Every structure is written in structure tokens, then in C-alpha cells.
Amino acid sequence: MSLSPNILITGATGTIGKELTKHLAEKNVPFRAMVRSIDAAKELARLPQAELIEGNFDNVASVENTLIGIEKAFLLTNSSENAEIQQINFVKAAKKAGVKHIVKLSQWAADVHSPVRFLKYHAVVENFIKESGIEYTFLRPNLFMQGLLGFRETIIKQNQFFGAVGDSQISIVDIRDIAEVAVVSMTEGGHKNKFYNITGPESISHYEMAEMLSSELGRQITFVDVTSEMLQNMLLGVGFPEWQAKGLVEDYAHYKLGEASEISPDVEKLTGKPARNFADFAKDHAELFGVKI
Ligand SMILES: NC(=O)c1ccc[n+]([C@@H]2O[C@H](COP(=O)([O-])OP(=O)(O)OC[C@H]3O[C@@H](n4cnc5c(N)ncnc54)[C@H](OP(=O)(O)O)[C@@H]3O)[C@@H](O)[C@H]2O)c1
Structure with missing residues (x-):
């Protein structure tokens, strides 16, 4: 089967990424997954819809390579002191590659003025994506x-x-609901320039x-x-x-x-359940x- 995916999934081997890629495969949606090591991503490699490509957020050239031909990207890193710069570099590379839409995994109550470092960096990246002009969907679980x-x-x-x-x-x-919301945002229309509280x-x-x-x-x-x-x-x-x-x-x-x-209605609105x-x-x-x- 020849695949020409135009969507890229980052963080595909992680908690949310595993569920997200499983659902994409069930829907028979071809996707490219950026992984640090193809050898270590055996479970993902078994999905016929998956095209694995090695890329590391800390290596801009490798990220640029994963983005060739991509229209829509799912952006997720783990939360470390490098997350903000890794994600900003990813957005710069996406802009350069002509990516049209980024679905970013953020966090509930993301706010540049928050004393919580995770909430602050997620908001900084959200703003950077908005300013880049790339269409966005922010998932805030x-x-x-x-x-x-x-x-x-x-x-x-x-x-x-x-x-x-x-x-x-x-x-x-x-997280199964977060992944299902991510699948809808990645594969269906109507989610441009929106954010969802999950x-x-x-x-x-x-x-x-x-x-x-x-x-x-x-x-x-x-x-x-x-x-x-x-x-x-x-x-x-x-x-x-x-x-x-x-x-x-x-x-x-x-x-x-x-x-x-606060309880948000967004999971049910997007997934229908x-x-x-x-x-x-x-x-x-x-x-x-x-x-x-
Ligand atoms: N935990 C919570 O309650 C909570 C709540 C709201 C939001 N969040 C957000 O959720 C996100 C974490 O999601 P998760 O739990 O699904 O993450 P996770 O399980 O920690 O997975 C992280 C993914 O990122 C990949 N990765 C790590 N460093 C990389 C690098 N340098 N280059 C390329 N890929 C790299 C990992 O790949 P490898 O397999 O190679 O390691 C893995 O696929 C964070 O942004 C956090 O702020 C968490």
C-alpha cells in the first residue's frame, strides 16, 4: 500500500500519541509520525497507515525534514524546561515548510501570566502560533x-x-477522550482557530x-x-x-x-458522546x- 500522508503526528509514542495514532489507523487515515528512534517505535510501525520518520525536537534540521509535504501537524512534547523552545522551533519549521494548520496539545488554563510554569509556556507557544499566521486548534486538557x-x-x-x-x-x-478530540480536530473541518477545554x-x-x-x-x-x-x-x-x-x-x-x-462540554460536542x-x-x-x- 502506498501512502502519501499530509498529516504529521509528534509525540506519537507517548500517552496521548499512542491513542491518537490507534484511532487514525482505525479510521484508515494515513499519517507520518515523527519519532526519535524508529527501532524503539515497533508498536507504531505495525500500523499500516503509519509512515515513521526520525526527528528530534532538539535538532531543527531533522524537524524540517519531517515536515516536507505536511499540511496539518499535531504538536505535543513532554513538559520539560526545553518544551517552550522545542515547540517554538517546531512552529518556525512548520511555517517554513508551508504547514497550514497546527493542532497543539496545550493545557487547561494556559496563561502567560500564570505562576505555573507549564501553563505559562503553553500560553507562550499558543501566542507564537497565532502570530505565525498558521491556522491553529489548541487542545487544553x-x-x-x-x-x-x-x-x-x-x-x-x-x-x-x-x-x-x-x-x-x-x-x-x-486521555482517551483527549485523543478522540485530537482525532476529530486533525481529520475533520470546522476547527480552525479554535480552542477546546477538555x-x-x-x-x-x-x-x-x-x-x-x-x-x-x-x-x-x-x-x-x-x-x-x-x-x-x-x-x-x-x-x-x-x-x-x-x-x-x-x-x-x-x-x-x-x-x-469547571466542566467543559467540548468532549461531547466534538466526539458526539x-x-x-x-x-x-x-x-x-x-x-x-x-x-x-
Ligand atoms: N499530565 C497531565 O495531567 C497533563 C494535563 C494537561 C496537559 N498536559 C500536557 O500533556 C503533554 C504530555 O502529553 P503525554 O503525557 O502524552 O506525553 P508523554 O507520554 O510524556 O510523551 C511525550 C512524547 O514526546 C516524545 N518526545 C520527547 N522528547 C522528544 C524529542 N526531543 N524529540 C522528539 N520527540 C520527543 C516522546 O517520544 P519518546 O518515545 O522518544 O520518548 C513521546 O512520544 C505535555 O505538554 C503536558 O503539559 C499534561
């Missing part, structure tokens, strides 16, 4: 439910997970998450609220780089202020948390 998988070990071994968030309500979202269908506290997880797993799971300092030390202790650990602590402070509790709730997430991931052990 709230806290990922799948983030709880980062506590898989403590949930399995100690029946607990941690956060510095008190009992604040968050309209936490399943949330779950309910706003819940971490204590409520623990209750729902307990009833799904059949054993008591406890949410332990810790101080920002304790959270930062825990994150550093499990190997998070300092910039990211501090960023996550800032993120939690923003959640604690109740700034991420209600966003998944936390109980759905708990049910679908129960095995990973050691169901009924």
Missing part, C-alpha cells in the same frame, strides 16, 4: 486521570496515593477518586494529602528532574485553589492497580 498510573506501585503495595491538593474539586479527564463530565476531589477506586478494586484505597514540600521531595525521590517536580507542585497549588473545577468519568477509568484500569488482591 485538564489533569489526566492516567496520571494516577504513576502511583500504581504505592496503590498496589500500600493501598494509597498522594497529592498536595486538599479536597479541591477537579474536572479530571481521561475535561471530564464531573468535578471530583482526590478523596472521591480514592473512594471510587476502592469500590472498583474491592479494597480500601486512601488518598493522602501532603504538603507541597513533601510532594516535591517524593517526586525528586522517584527521579523526576527538578524543573518538572517544581512544575508539578505548582500545578497542584493551582488545583488546590479550585482553578480546575459523553466524556468518560472516573468510575469508567477505574473499571477499565482495575487490573493495573491489582484488582481484588
Whole structure:
């Protein structure tokens, strides 16, 4: 089968990217995926609709090469201190290559004046894309439910997970819904120069998450609220780089202020079905948390 994809997916091997590329393949949409290593992207390579090309956000020439012939690009990097410059360089390369539309994975409440470093850099990049004249769609998801998988070990071994968030309500979202919104934005018309707030269908506290997880797993799971300092030390202790650990602590402070509790209708508007709730997430991931052990 000969493919001539005009869409490029970055971050294709990551949490959202894996779901996004799976859906593109199901819809039989040919796409090019920029990966750091083709050898390490075996799962992606198995999709007949995927054309893999090596590219690294830190190497502008390689990024320019991935963009040849591309009309629409999905831009996602992980959040590191390099993310802002990596994404800005990507936009410059896209402009040079004549890319018409960028769908950027941003974050709920992105704001250049935010004290939260992630929200600030996402907003800086959003503005840069707007100023470039390239058409855009900004996807601004709230806290990922799948983030709880980062506590898989403590949930399995100690029946607990941690956060510095008190009992604040968050309209936490399943990444499967983010990916589905991304697929619609990448493959259907009507999304130029729009931004979407991507949330779950309910706003819940971490204590409520623990209750729902307990009833799904059949054993008591406890949410332990810790101080920002304790959270930062825990994150550093499990190997998070300092910039990211501090960023996550800032993120939690923003959640604690109740700034991420609003529920958006955008998932249902774009996908035509209600966003998944936390109980759905708990049910679908129960095995990973050691169901009924
Ligand atoms: N976690 C949350 O609750 C939350 C909430 C809202 C928004 N967000 C945003 O979501 C984004 C992260 O999404 P995610 O969880 O799907 O990411 P992820 O799982 O960390 O995946 C990152 C992807 O980027 C690729 N990548 C990393 N460095 C690269 C480089 N130098 N060149 C080329 N590719 C590179 C990785 O490829 P490899 O396979 O080679 O590593 C991987 O495919 C961030 O922008 C974050 O701000 C997160």
C-alpha cells in the first residue's frame, strides 16, 4: 500500500500519541509520525497507515525534514524546561515548510501570566502560533486521570496515593477522550482557530477518586494529602528532574485553589458522546492497580 500522508503526528509514542495514532489507523487515515528512534517505535510501525520518520525536537534540521509535504501537524512534547523552545522551533519549521494548520496539545488554563510554569509556556507557544499566521486548534486538557498510573506501585503495595491538593474539586479527564478530540480536530473541518477545554463530565476531589477506586478494586484505597514540600521531595525521590517536580507542585497549588473545577462540554460536542468519568477509568484500569488482591 502506498501512502502519501499530509498529516504529521509528534509525540506519537507517548500517552496521548499512542491513542491518537490507534484511532487514525482505525479510521484508515494515513499519517507520518515523527519519532526519535524508529527501532524503539515497533508498536507504531505495525500500523499500516503509519509512515515513521526520525526527528528530534532538539535538532531543527531533522524537524524540517519531517515536515516536507505536511499540511496539518499535531504538536505535543513532554513538559520539560526545553518544551517552550522545542515547540517554538517546531512552529518556525512548520511555517517554513508551508504547514497550514497546527493542532497543539496545550493545557487547561494556559496563561502567560500564570505562576505555573507549564501553563505559562503553553500560553507562550499558543501566542507564537497565532502570530505565525498558521491556522491553529489548541487542545487544553485538564489533569489526566492516567496520571494516577504513576502511583500504581504505592496503590498496589500500600493501598494509597498522594497529592498536595486538599479536597479541591477537579474536572479530571481521561486521555482517551483527549485523543478522540485530537482525532476529530486533525481529520475533520470546522476547527480552525479554535480552542477546546477538555475535561471530564464531573468535578471530583482526590478523596472521591480514592473512594471510587476502592469500590472498583474491592479494597480500601486512601488518598493522602501532603504538603507541597513533601510532594516535591517524593517526586525528586522517584527521579523526576527538578524543573518538572517544581512544575508539578505548582500545578497542584493551582488545583488546590479550585482553578480546575469547571466542566467543559467540548468532549461531547466534538466526539458526539459523553466524556468518560472516573468510575469508567477505574473499571477499565482495575487490573493495573491489582484488582481484588
Ligand atoms: N499530565 C497531565 O495531567 C497533563 C494535563 C494537561 C496537559 N498536559 C500536557 O500533556 C503533554 C504530555 O502529553 P503525554 O503525557 O502524552 O506525553 P508523554 O507520554 O510524556 O510523551 C511525550 C512524547 O514526546 C516524545 N518526545 C520527547 N522528547 C522528544 C524529542 N526531543 N524529540 C522528539 N520527540 C520527543 C516522546 O517520544 P519518546 O518515545 O522518544 O520518548 C513521546 O512520544 C505535555 O505538554 C503536558 O503539559 C499534561
